[in-house]
Amino acid sequence: MLSGPKTRNLRLPTAVGENNMPLYAERPPLPSDDKRWRIVNGTMRKHGYSRNALIETLHTVQSSFGFLDEPAIKFVAQSLRVPLSQAYGVVTFYHFFSLKPPGRHTCTICTGTACYIKGSDKLVAETEKLLHIKPGQTTPDGEVSFTTARCVGACGRAPVTLLDGELSGQMEAAELKAQLERWTTQ
Amino acid sequence: MNAEELEQIAEAAHAERAKFDYEVNVCMGTGCLSQHSDKVKAAIEKEAAGCGKKCHVRRTGCMGLCAAGPMVLMEPSEMRYGHVHEGDAKEVIASLGGEPVARLDPHLGGYFDGQNHVVLENSGHIDPEKIEEYIARGGYEALVKALTDMNPASVIEQISKSGLRGRGGGGYPTGLKWDTVAKVKGAQKYVICNGDEGDPGAFMDRSVLESDPQRVIEGMAIAAYAIGATKGYIYVRAEYPLAVQRLTVALQQARRRGFLGNGICETTFSFDIDIRLGAGAFVCGEETALIASIEGKRGTPRPRPPYPAVSGLWGDPTLINNVETFANVPPIIRNGGEWFSSMGTARSKGTKVFALTGKIQRTGLVEVPMGMTLRQIIFGIGGGVPDGRKFKAVQTGGPSGGCLPEEHLDLSISYDALISAGSMMGSGGMIVMDDTSCMVSVARFFMEFCMTESCGKCVPCRAGTVQMYELLSKICAGEATHRDLNQLVELCEVVGATSLCGLGQTAPNPVLSTLRYFKHEYLAHIDEKRCPAGVCELSPAAVEVHA
Structure with missing residues (x-):
């Protein structure tokens, strides 16, 4: 292993590794003293700061912070010696990663085939009407984020919603509306 | 051990x-x-x-x-x-x-009459987070048998003899795949389990990973022994948190008991498995895209050959199989290839797990021998269509498959029969539709899916799916002409023939199969400006012109 905690401050400017990135490049300092960065660093250390760990590390950032902002992507890219363009490309390629902070509550409606056949489009329309936002957006007051999912694999219970991460099956428009109203009028 | x-x-x-x-x-x-x-x-x-x-x-x-x-x-x-x-x-x-x-x-x-549980034999009977309960039901017998009584070639021979074909949808003979990777020379080889179950409406793999994770680990270890691999990855969707959690526990327990790690079962065989999380890209179910994703890159496919068997993960020989394929391996090694090939049809052996959903009385997972008819599954096991409505179509194979009408209900399920009927096995989603579903809208739904999920690498898929989606939207709105319909068919041919990977090559299938069996619905939208199922909101201008 060429890199690791012990070789952290070594510099050998002539040595060139993957992607013409200098080996032994100094790792960037933690973006802030937020303890969650240590969790992120832990993931990278577990994978020996290998470039392959990019997606795994981004998962850790998203699960710790809820989303990926510019300082986070820069920090991960520099730590793993991945070009920033590549890191940004990965973040925007995968639907699971979000560049925007989530609202206080999240409403996800599954729009997989089984849910579609059981009328999830009506649930989506109902939510759009009630919150005045489109899927992928958050209400201006930051209360509710609204997303659609490709399939959460609970097709036996279609149509399915994830309200604050909790899965509910055989969702009726009225039930969903009542829940959203509870969130928005609090 | x-x-x-x-x-x-x-x-x-x-x-x-x-x-x-x-x-x-x-x-x-x-x-x-x-x-x-x-x-x-x-x-x-x-x-x-x-x-x-x-x-x-x-x-x-x-x-x-x-x-x-x-x-x-x-x-x-x-x-x-x-x-x-x-x-x-x-x-x-x-x-x-x-x-x-x-x-x-x-x-x-x-519901359970007529089912034959092989892959699901332990589901519902054991605690998925207790390896001892898996062992008590014959778990890891197959791995110990393979390592102590069989050489790699005879393991592959049993898999070939069983007639097992890839359960991810392609139906490639598993024994042949293993044999190819085994024969390629390479110091480092990999085994990858494809758990990126992206087909909307399919949840077999999720269920197997949640209910019986050790079975998949054992299947992968046997495969690694057969082909000479030392490292494995399970690629699971991040949308399946419970599956990831149970798999993590299962891997720890398997390591502790010595089924993974160095010198497994007192032999020189070493093998370990890591989990890699997907991040919500349907295209990553394609094997070369999945490999790119494990390497930490964007999940874009690359042309084959070279196949992953020759040049896969980090350029090394790699075996990729689906979750259900690996789950079939331990019972085959335990009971012999002939036992497995006694089930099913001439060219599709064993059982298949289907996710029965949509407009059907009893939704859930069923495992039946290959060769059972669609009617037996949908009306026998599933109890038919609820609310007194009429059966219209069953969709198999996800966005790569097709919709089969009532006249095909007596079709015996096998890889080849489904393809010749214009659909495909896929990973096993089976979505039943009644007369309240508009087949043009359904085709449009799948095209919207393929359009959003196209990775954008090759032009036919990136641009073709958008054009097909727009033509389908036009038909749904009642604004299309016969010229549009002809153009749609032409695009289907071009996109299917020239796309780089399976996503684009099969994206036209939902359109082609609905055109084959439900052309009258397309024509009703175009000629009569009406939606027979009453689903589509036709544009008022189009309706007015027609009147």
Whole structure:
């Protein structure tokens, strides 16, 4: 292993590794003293700061912070010696990663085939009407984020919603509306 | 670990079970958990503690019939209850050793009659987070047998003899794939389990990983021994948190028991597995895209050859199989290839797990021998279409498959029969539609899916899916002409023939199959400006011009 905690401050400017990135490049300092960065660093250390760990590390950032902002992507890219363009490309390629902070509550409606056949489009329309936002957006007051999912694999219970991460099956428009109203009028 | 030690673990687990007269298994799969089966389990445990009967309450994985959740299975009577709520705990416990509670529908409409559980043999019977319970039901016997009594070539021979074909949808003969990777020379080889179950409407892999994760690990270890790999990856969707959690626990337990790591079963064979999380890209189900994703890159496919068997993960020979394929391996090695090939049809052997959903009475997972007809599955096991509506079509194969109408209900299920009918096996989603579904809208739904999920690398898929989607939208709105329809058909041919990977090559299938069987619906939208199912909102201008 060429890199690791012990070789952290070594510099050998002539040595060139993957992607013409200098080996032994100094790792960037933690973006802030937020303890969650240590969790992120832990993931990278577990994978020996290998470039392959990019997606795994981004998962850790998203699960710790809820989303990926510019300082986070820069920090991960520099730590793993991945070009920033590549890191940004990965973040925007995968639907699971979000560049925007989530609202206080999240409403996800599954729009997989089984849910579609059981009328999830009506649930989506109902939510759009009630919150005045489109899927992928958050209400201006930051209360509710609204997303659609490709399939959460609970097709036996279609149509399915994830309200604050909790899965509910055989969702009726009225039930969903009542829940959203509870969130928005609090 | 050797055969004797394995037997000791199994005996200890059996002795533990023998302390109880009754066992009550509560389904804690995703479907039942969403109906608070955890609370049901707690209530039954509380009731069992004070009832005076020797009764063990167990958390298990999916029992199959999601429509009747939360589900409970009693052993040794094999009696099942559906729709069990906290308040039913007393009656459930009271019925042990006595009359079943008729109110809780103990027969569940004959859902389990006619099924043949091979992959799902342990689902609903064992605690997925206890390796001992897996071993007690014959788990890891196959790995020990392979490592101690068989050489890699004879393992591959048994897999070839079984006639097992890839369960991810392609149907490539598994034995042939293993043989190819085994013959390629390379110091480092990899085994990858494709758990990126992206087909909307399919949840077989999720259920297997949640209910019986050790089975997949054992299958992968046997594969690694057969081809000479030392490192494995399981690629799971991040949308399946429970599967990831149970798999993580299972890997730790397998390592602790010495089924993974260095010198497995006192041999020189070493193998370990890591989990890699998907991040919500359907295209990553394609093998070269999946490999790119494990390497930490964007999940874009690359042209084949070279196939992953020759140049896969980091350029090394790599074996990729689906979750269900690996789950079939331990019973094949345990019982021999001939046992497996005695089930199924001439060219499609064994059983297949299907996710039965949509407009059907009993939704859930079914495992049936290949060769069963669609009618037997949909109307026999699934109980047919609810609310007195009429069956219209069944969709198989996800966005790569097609819709089959009523006249194909007597089709025997096999890889080849489904392809010749214009659909495909796919990973096993089976979505039933009734006469309230508009087939043009359904085709448009799938095209929208392919359009959004196209990775953008090759032009036919990136641009073609958009154009096809727009043409379908035009038809749905009643604004299309016959010229548009012809152009749609032409685009289907071009995109199917010239796309780089399976996503684009099969994206036209939902359109082509609906055009083949439901052309009158397309024509009704175009010529009569009406939607026969009453789903599409036709543009008022188009309707007015027609009138």
